[in-house]
Amino acid sequence: MTRWYSEKKHEHYYKEAKKVGYRARSAFKLIQLQKKFNIIKKGDVVIDLGAAPGGWSQIATKTTGDTGLVISIDLLPIKPIENVRIIQGDVTKTETIEKIKQLLEDKKADVILSDMSPDISGNYSVDHARSLYLCEQALDTTNYLLKTNGTFICKLFEGEDTKEFINKVKQIFNAVKQYSPKASRKSSSETYIIGKSFKTDKKYRGANP
Numbered sequence: 001m002t003r004w005y006s007e008k009k010h011e012h013y014y015k016e017a018k019k020v021g022y023r024a025r026s027a028f029k030l031i032q033l034q035k036k037f038n039i040i041k042k043g044d045v046v047i048d049l050g051a052a053p054g055g056w057s058q059i060a061t062k063t064t065g066d067t068g069l070v071i072s073i074d075l076l077p078i079k080p081i082e083n084v085r086i087i088q089g090d091v092t093k094t095e096t097i098e099k100i101k102q103l104l105e106d107k108k109a110d111v112i113l114s115d116m117s118p119d120i121s122g123n124y125s126v127d128h129a130r131s132l133y134l135c136e137q138a139l140d141t142t143n144y145l146l147k148t149n150g151t152f153i154c155k156l157f158e159g160e161d162t163k164e165f166i167n168k169v170k171q172i173f174n175a176v177k178q179y180s181p182k183a184s185r186k187s188s189s190e191t192y193i194i195g196k197s198f199k200t201d202k203k204y205r206g207a208n209p
Contacts, residue, residue, distance in 0.1 A: 017055070023079075024055030026115055028183035029192070031059055036179065037194055039151050040111055043067040047100065047109045047145060049091050049138050050116030052076040057084050060113065071103050092137050097144055108147035114138035114154040117190075124189070128159025135165060135193070139204050142172065152195040162191070169195045172202040 017025045033039060040046055040063040048057045051072035061070045061083045070084045073096065078086045085103050089096035116138060118130030135154045142152055152173065156162060170176045173195030180191045 022055050022058055023053040025183065027055035027059050029115075029181040030056045030113070032181035032183055033153065033179065033192060033194070034059070034063065037177065037196070039113075039153060039194070040064060044110040045069045045104065045107055046071070046111045046113065047141070048072045049112065049114040049141070050074055050134070051086075052078050054078050054081050054084070056113055056115055057081050060084075060111075069103075071100055071109075073100065091141060097141070100145060104145070109145050109150060110147060111151045112138065112141060112146050112153070114152075117155060118157075125159065128157050128161065128189075131155070131157035131190075132159070132161055132165060139169065139172075142198060143203050146198050146200075148198060148200040150198040152198065154193050155190055156193055158189045158191050166193060168204065169193055172199050172204055173197060174199065 014025045017027060040060055042063070042065045044064045045068065046060045046064060048060055048070060051057050052074035054072060057070050057072040058081060061068070061081065064070060066083065071087065072078055072084050073087045073089060073091050075090055077088055080086065087096065087099050089099060114135065116134040118127060118134060121127055135156050138154045139152065146152065156165065166176060166178060174197035177194045178191055179194060184190050
């Protein structure tokens, strides 16, 4: 057993996730974000990008209840979750966006979540750039999938372009916050960008101009 795996296995949130049946320790990050920002409400339509293995979707569907809808998307397969619609696909591809639209049935999402993460190289600048790219792709989906006054959250590994990205989010949301949940690993540079009150008269032009 490697030292990394040993430390992970004994970590509080990892053990707690196993105990209560969450698929990933990251579920506690969404719980903490939800508690602070009241992101998801009962009956909401939620799109979860980069959802595998499904920890955030578990929390989302628990919060939206039977009257809500959670759609989970990932390149990797996700085991079924009760009351969650799952799409295996690439969110940067038109065909995946069309599949999401079909499940929405002419509606739009109240919330778009993105906990997408790149493969970690260990190079701080490279990991930041890859993370930023995923955030831009996630933000681009607001153009097609998010309703007026909707909410957007994405995970970003902090770096030299963090402020610039936050400014882009501010152009299309009325309120923008940055927050690092306690459930994030102490050694991680990850942070979460929260955009509330989406302006549908604005378009994000970053990822796919």
